[in-house]
Amino acid sequence: MLDAGLHLLADQNLASLGVREVTREAGLSPAAFYRHFPDLAALGVALVEESLASLHVMIRAVLAEAGDAEELIDRAVDVIERHVREHRGHVRFLARERHGGVRQVREAIDAELGRFAAEVGAALALQPVSRGWSEQDLRMLAELYVDHMVSTAAAFLEALETDPARGRRIAVTARLQLRLISLGREHWQAG
Amino acid sequence: MLDAGLHLLADQNLASLGVREVTREAGLSPAAFYRHFPDLAALGVALVEESLASLHVMIRAVLAEAGDAEELIDRAVDVIERHVREHRGHVRFLARERHGGVRQVREAIDAELGRFAAEVGAALALQPVSRGWSEQDLRMLAELYVDHMVSTAAAFLEALETDPARGRRIAVTARLQLRLISLGREHWQAG
DNA sequence: AAGTTCAGCAAACGAATGTTTACTGAATGG
């Protein structure tokens, strides 16, 4: 039933989804829905958890890698691109509902994204480049990275669904932007 | 009628909006809707134009200012914050429908955002810091700025609607991030 | 083996929906 919902949300958003629509797609009777969820919002929250779980393993994969800055950037962008391709539905759902019409879902996404930022910040603190950085500075950098990742993923998705050839340009742009941010890090409080 | 739609879209998204709902809010009969728009998607596109017009004057205001990097950053963040406060509905609409369920609207927003990036890029080219930058580098920087502006605006909005006191922290974070990007610019191809 | 939970069904309810049709004044322009 989650799969049915996700499939329908490819061309719709959660607020416009219907109970009957979901059950029809899942091949069940309308009443069957209420055996599993009280609301459609509840189904949305369940989808958030599913989607963010896959995203979480992706982030950990990026953070776990080692190498110089240039290598890290290349791998990060590759991982994002691959993740979008392999979990297209999840990514689309997150992008669509992050600012969507259902408060519960919005808050669930934002809370989890905040936790991701905290995790990224902790990882950044371990890198030698971050010596002497305040807690606040680390946090703002982590948020910048997370926001950039989200933007990039959304751009990959849009490219995938309209003109797949444009994915290349997005990857190039994302790498350049990360390089620029990397440069800013190196000269922070030193320029 | 546009106002009625925008008002309803505060707690909903375009795909779940109904013709009758809009006309009811506007105090008109259902049939009156079709005198002005063929679709709800058409109403959405009209709202996109309205929303982006106000955003456009904001961007031009930021670009027209002069001063050192620090002053520019402070004013840019202030202008964004004020714009969100004064055009809350428009900003919410753009954030919500940028990845929403109506293709026409999505494409209209992305196209216009692309034009903004081009404009920002042209303005960046005039700054002394950008001497020797390639066209591609300017474009990626402009897109980074636009994306950052969008993220910041969305964050301001969410703060405004939940915990207004958090707006402060968002402003501080945004300024720090812009300073870091600024540092990256100064050392581009020179580090 | 008996009882209980579980996941499903069909049917029914009123309510709301999108859209079309024919009609009505008011403004506008030649």
Place this chain on the structure above:
DNA sequence: CCATTCAGTAAACATTCGTTTGCTGAACTT
């Protein structure tokens, strides 16, 4: 001053919707 456009109306159409109710069979527990 007459014709035409314009923005609006009420009424009606078949559809679709969310949700509740009572029922059924399978699976699990003890």
